[in-house]
Amino acid sequence: MADALPSWAIKGELILNCNCTVFCPCVVSLGKHPPTEGYCQAWVGVRIDEGHHDGEDLSGLNVGLLMDIPGNMGRGNWKAAAFIDDRASEAAYDGLVRIFSGAGRGTTGLFGIMVSEFLGAERQPVTYTTEGRTRHLTVGKKIKGAVTPIGGKDPDQEVVVKNTEYWMGADVTIAQADRGRVRSHGRVWDFEGRSAEICQIDWAGP
Template sequence: MIDWLIRGPEIATCNCAYGCPCQFNALPTQGNCKASVAMRIDKGHFGEVKLDGLHWAEIFAWPGPIHEGHGEAQPIIDQRASPEQRNALLTIMSGQESMPGATYFQVFSSMIEKFHEPLFKPITFTADVENATGHFKVDGVVDSKAEPIRNPVTGEPHHAKLSLRKGFEFLAAEFGSSTTKTQGKIALDWSGRHAHLTMINITGQGIVH
């Protein structure tokens, strides 16, 4: 297996209610799972290929819970990536160089039956993980925003953080509220749904503790 690592902030949004039941081994709020995810790689490599400073994003949709499969995915790679970097990121994102069950790339990919052709486009990304605030956008494809959950009476930010002893995406994440809209192969459109922001630090063997 090729040695790789990616480290940096990630924003994930999905169509579930705040908290996302999937994080607790429960069924998704809407009965299906739809999501958009993006990351900035502050430090990364795939073998000898450096990945520092690049972004990636992906749009997902499953007709039911993720574990029942039959999903589809739209990978999006930073337009600035070289051919070698593009191949490296697509290999990581498809779970090909991960131990079974060790990373969310491998788990999600094993539940997907259709990968759409990857897009190579500029990705705008900002994230303040601690304050559950962020935004990523790919023009003509996806626009996702995360902000703190608001107290319905006072309007004040309601900060919530989840800690997992055994996670394949993160060990700790700030939960928030998301607004997402897409164009293209996979249609997503919602506001006031789940978001989480976390610092990813992962290899093909799993999360780096």
């Protein structure tokens, strides 16, 4: 079919830090329970270990997101912005914008349904690094974040919520933000000490 959507896939890791004061209730309630503050503000980092869009390689690229949600996640009306790794080729950039705006459907097609205002996409130097168990995300001067898994009874094991129906991934590591500063799109946020999560992702579309 001439109008068939391009195929795409991404495998890697995602981190998220939001304004919830305890672990995000959206994970287990699938957006039915309101965020702890009544609304959700979050930044997201994605490390792409393997990926492609319409034959263009996406491996090794990183993406940052800003999300601003007025109430229960499941009710929609989200605002979102995407920051695409400035190392991406033009084809990779276009593909990642399609994926993270929801236009590519598949796993992230949810964005196309829930996001009422896409604030746009732009190239930024996006770095996603791991030191020990701590994940660091930097998006130019717009996002500076770091998240670390919380401690458990067995110090060698992460505290993980397993087998969920959470769209990002079934197994979610509970974490806390060591740093969570956002300065972009009129938002000035600081979520240090707030809820965070780490998730292995395996997404595809359409």
